[in-house]
Amino acid sequence: MDFYVAGAPAHGDDEVIVNHPYDGRPVGRTTWATEDQVEAAVAAAAGVAEEAAALPAHVRAAALDHVAHRIAERRQEIAELITAENGKPVKWALIEADRAVSVFRWAAEEARRFSGGLQRLDTDPGGTGRLAVVRRVPRGPVLGISPFNFPLNLVAHKVAPALAVGAPIVLKPAPATPLTALLLGSILAGTDLPAGMFSILPVPNERASALVTDPRLPIVSVTGSGPVGAAIRRAAPDKHVTLELGGNAAVLLCADYGSDKDLDWAAQRVAIFANYQAGQSCIAVQRVFVNDTLDFLPRLTAAVEALVTGDPADPAVDVGPMISEDAARRVAAWVDEAVAAGATVVTGGKRDGATYSPTILTGVPADAKVMAEEVFGPVLVVSPVPDDPAGFAAINDSAYGLQAGVFTHDLQTAFAAHRHLRVGGVIVGDVPSYRADQMPYGGVKGSGSGREGVASAMEDYTEPRVMVLTGVEL
Structure with missing residues (x-):
C-alpha cells in the first residue's frame, strides 16, 4: 500500500510485510518512508501551516464530512483490514469503524462552531469602551503518534481535530498496524485540502526521535505506553505534548x-x-x-x-x-x-x-x-x-x-x-471501558496529560489569541 507525503501517494525503499496475528500469514505490504520523504512531509506541513490556519470553516468541515461518509461506505472492508493486521475480532472492528465515522462527523460539526468568544472589559473603569475578542488559533503542525490497538479510531483522534482547527498533521502509525492508517490516507487524498495538510508515514520506532524533536512540529500527540510517553516528554520539553498512556483500570x-x-x-x-x-x-x-x-x-x-x-x-x-x-x-x-x-x-x-x-x-x-x-x-x-x-x-x-x-x-x-x-x-453503573468520542478523555499520574475527544483535542492543538477593541460603545 502507498503511504502519503504531503497528501500524495509514495513508496519507500524497504518493504514492510504485515502479518496476521492469529495465524502469521501475510495480509499486506507497504514500505518505510525514507529520511528524505520524512523531511519533505515535515517541510510541507510547516510550509502550509499559515494557509491551513486560514482555511474557511466550510472547507475544513467538508473535508471531514467526506472522510466520515467514505469510512461509512467502506465499513466492512475497513473492519476486515483492522482484523487482518490487528487480530481484533471482526465484531469489534466493525464497531471501531463506526466510531471513526462518528469522530470525523463530530469534528466536522465542531469545525463549523469553533468560533471563539467575546469578553466585555468595562467591568473596571479602566476598561470602559473596550471589548476583547478571544479566538483560538493553531499552535502549528501536529505530530501524531498512534498505537496498534485501535489502528483506525486512535488515528482518527489525532487527524480529525487537527483538520478541524486548520493544523497540518504528520502521522506516524504503529509499525505493527500501518495498513488501516494508509487506507485512511487514501480517503483523505480525495478531499480538497491543500497539499501538505496531511502526511501518513510508516517509520520504524527507532527513527521516530527525529520527528519528536523537530522544531517545525510544535505539537506532539501520543497514544502509547508509559515508558514511550516519558521518553517523548523528556525529548521535547519545549513542545506542547499530550500523552494518553494507558493504565490498569x-x-x-x-x-x-x-x-x-x-x-x-x-x-x-x-x-x-x-x-x-x-x-x-x-x-x-x-x-x-x-x-x-x-x-x-x-x-x-x-x-x-x-x-x-x-x-x-x-x-x-x-x-x-x-x-x-x-x-x-x-x-x-x-x-x-x-x-x-x-x-x-x-x-x-x-x-x-x-x-x-x-x-x-x-x-x-x-x-x-x-x-x-x-x-x-x-x-x-x-x-x-x-x-x-x-x-x-x-x-x-x-x-x-x-x-x-x-x-x-x-x-x-x-x-x-x-x-x-x-x-x-x-x-x-458500568465498566471503565466506556468512552464517548466527544467527551474529554485522558488520565492523571502515569496515565498521561492532556485530553482527547474531538473538542478537547482541538483546545490542545490551539492557543488563545486576544484582540482588544477600543472606543466601543457597549
Missing part, C-alpha cells in the same frame, strides 16, 4: 449492587470489557474490587468462560489473539510470576501461540505486575474489599489513573467516587 462493586440482575449485568460487562481486544485496551478492566458481602466471583467466572475465543474473522468470536506471540508470552510470564507469589488461577492461564485465554486471578499480592502494572492482556485480578472507602483506596493505589468504573445505585456513592478517585473519568 479498576472497577468497584459496592454493597448496594447486590441483586441477581445487578450482579449478572456487572459480570457480563466486566467479562466482555476485560477481554474484548484481548485485553489490549488502555481502559480494559484489569482490577476488580468487590464488596465482601457480594457473591460475585462465580458469576464472573461463568461469564468469562462463556466468551468465544478463536479466529477473529468469525463473527461469533469474542476474543482473538494478542498483537504478537511475544506479547502473549509476556502476559503468561506475568501470570506465572503472580502464581509463584501466591495467586490462584480461577480460570484461563493458558497460551496458544499469540492467543492467551481469558484469565481470572485471586489472591494476588499488591506488588505483582498483574496488579501494579498495565497487563495489556486478557487478565482480571479480583479482590475483596470491606466497604466503599477501602475500594476507593484500592483503586487509587496505582501509578495510573485513566478511568474507573463504580457499580452502585446510590447517588451519594457516585459523587463520593467522583470526588475521591484520582482518575480522569469515573463511569457509574
Whole structure:
C-alpha cells in the first residue's frame, strides 16, 4: 500500500510485510518512508501551516464530512483490514469503524462552531469602551503518534481535530498496524485540502526521535505506553505534548449492587470489557474490587468462560489473539510470576501461540505486575474489599489513573467516587471501558496529560489569541 507525503501517494525503499496475528500469514505490504520523504512531509506541513490556519470553516468541515461518509461506505472492508493486521475480532472492528465515522462527523460539526468568544472589559473603569475578542488559533503542525490497538479510531483522534482547527498533521502509525492508517490516507487524498495538510508515514520506532524533536512540529500527540510517553516528554520539553498512556483500570462493586440482575449485568460487562481486544485496551478492566458481602466471583467466572475465543474473522468470536506471540508470552510470564507469589488461577492461564485465554486471578499480592502494572492482556485480578472507602483506596493505589468504573445505585456513592478517585473519568453503573468520542478523555499520574475527544483535542492543538477593541460603545 502507498503511504502519503504531503497528501500524495509514495513508496519507500524497504518493504514492510504485515502479518496476521492469529495465524502469521501475510495480509499486506507497504514500505518505510525514507529520511528524505520524512523531511519533505515535515517541510510541507510547516510550509502550509499559515494557509491551513486560514482555511474557511466550510472547507475544513467538508473535508471531514467526506472522510466520515467514505469510512461509512467502506465499513466492512475497513473492519476486515483492522482484523487482518490487528487480530481484533471482526465484531469489534466493525464497531471501531463506526466510531471513526462518528469522530470525523463530530469534528466536522465542531469545525463549523469553533468560533471563539467575546469578553466585555468595562467591568473596571479602566476598561470602559473596550471589548476583547478571544479566538483560538493553531499552535502549528501536529505530530501524531498512534498505537496498534485501535489502528483506525486512535488515528482518527489525532487527524480529525487537527483538520478541524486548520493544523497540518504528520502521522506516524504503529509499525505493527500501518495498513488501516494508509487506507485512511487514501480517503483523505480525495478531499480538497491543500497539499501538505496531511502526511501518513510508516517509520520504524527507532527513527521516530527525529520527528519528536523537530522544531517545525510544535505539537506532539501520543497514544502509547508509559515508558514511550516519558521518553517523548523528556525529548521535547519545549513542545506542547499530550500523552494518553494507558493504565490498569479498576472497577468497584459496592454493597448496594447486590441483586441477581445487578450482579449478572456487572459480570457480563466486566467479562466482555476485560477481554474484548484481548485485553489490549488502555481502559480494559484489569482490577476488580468487590464488596465482601457480594457473591460475585462465580458469576464472573461463568461469564468469562462463556466468551468465544478463536479466529477473529468469525463473527461469533469474542476474543482473538494478542498483537504478537511475544506479547502473549509476556502476559503468561506475568501470570506465572503472580502464581509463584501466591495467586490462584480461577480460570484461563493458558497460551496458544499469540492467543492467551481469558484469565481470572485471586489472591494476588499488591506488588505483582498483574496488579501494579498495565497487563495489556486478557487478565482480571479480583479482590475483596470491606466497604466503599477501602475500594476507593484500592483503586487509587496505582501509578495510573485513566478511568474507573463504580457499580452502585446510590447517588451519594457516585459523587463520593467522583470526588475521591484520582482518575480522569469515573463511569457509574458500568465498566471503565466506556468512552464517548466527544467527551474529554485522558488520565492523571502515569496515565498521561492532556485530553482527547474531538473538542478537547482541538483546545490542545490551539492557543488563545486576544484582540482588544477600543472606543466601543457597549
